[in-house]
Amino acid sequence: MHLLCEIEKRTDMSQPNDPTQTSAQDGAAAPYGGVPPAGGPARRRKVTVRTIADMRQAGEKISMLTAYDATFAAAADAAGIDSLLVGDSLGMVCQGRTSTVGVSLEDIAYHTQCVSRGLEKSNGAALLVADLPFGSYHRSADQAMASSIRLMQAGAHMVKLEGGGWTTETVRFLVERGIPVCGHLGLTPQTVSALGGYRVQGRDEDGAAKLLRDAGELDQAGASMLVLEMIPARLAAELTGAMNSCATIGIGAGSGTDGQVLVMHDMLGLNIGKMPRFVRNFADGSNGVQASFAAYARAVKDGSFPVDAQHAW
C-alpha cells in the first residue's frame, strides 16, 4: 500500500513552467499521494510490441489491466502488469455512464495523458494501449488515423478498436503508417445496442465462423493484439491457435488465450452492480491495491486465472 499512501518525496517531479507542480525550491513534498519514484526497485525492461510477440511465441501469458490515472497506472506497473489499457470502460467506472457510447476522443486522450505521466514518472515499463472510442474511427481510415494520432501524441503506444470485417482495411491503413493496433471482437460494448445486450457471442455455428474469419483478417492486416470478450472458451482457444502473429487477450474467453484483461475496478471488487461471471475479486485476501494487482499478474502468468468452469462459457 505504500505506493498509494506515501507522500511524494522526490524533487525532480516539478516541471519548471507548470504552476500546478510543487517546485523543488519550495522545500515541500507534493501532497495527495503521488506516483512511486523512478529507479527505486529493479525496473523491468520496457514492454513493446516486440516483447508481446516474443511472449506469445514463448507461451508466456500476457497480463493486461485497465488504468485511467497516474497513481493506479504506476501501482499496476510496479506490480508487474505487462500492459495497461485506457479503456472506454472509463465511461462507466469514471464517468458513471451506463455504456461506453458517450465517451469522447478527448476523454480518452485526457486519461491516456494521465496514465502516460504515471508511467513516465515511475519509469514504468508497461505497454500503454488506448481505446479509440465510438464514432472516432467509423467514418473513414483518415478519421481513424487522425484519432490515433491524437492518442499516440497523448502517450499511447497502441490503439484499440472494436469490430471485424469493415475494420480490416482501417487496421491495415493504421499499421502501414506506423500505428500499432489491437482489435476487439466478440462482445463489443460500443455496439451493444446492435448486439441486443451484454451477451456471450459466437455460440452458434455462424457466429463462431464469423469470429474466426474476422480474427484471421485482423491478424493478416497486422493487428498486434486482439481482445476477445465473452466468447466460448473453446472457440477462443481455437481462434488463438489459428493466429499467425497476433496475440489474443481474453476477457470472459477462457484460459486458452495468450493473455487476459480485466477492468481494474472489477478486479478490486468495486463493481457497484452484479459482478460479471468472468471477474475474480483479487482484493479478497490481498493486502492492498498493489498486492491485488500483483496477485492478478501472478495468476495470469501461472494460468490459475481464469478457471474455465468458473469464469467462462
Ligand code: KIV
Ligand atoms: O474498455 C475497456 O475497458 C475494454 C476492456 C473491457 C477490454 O475494452
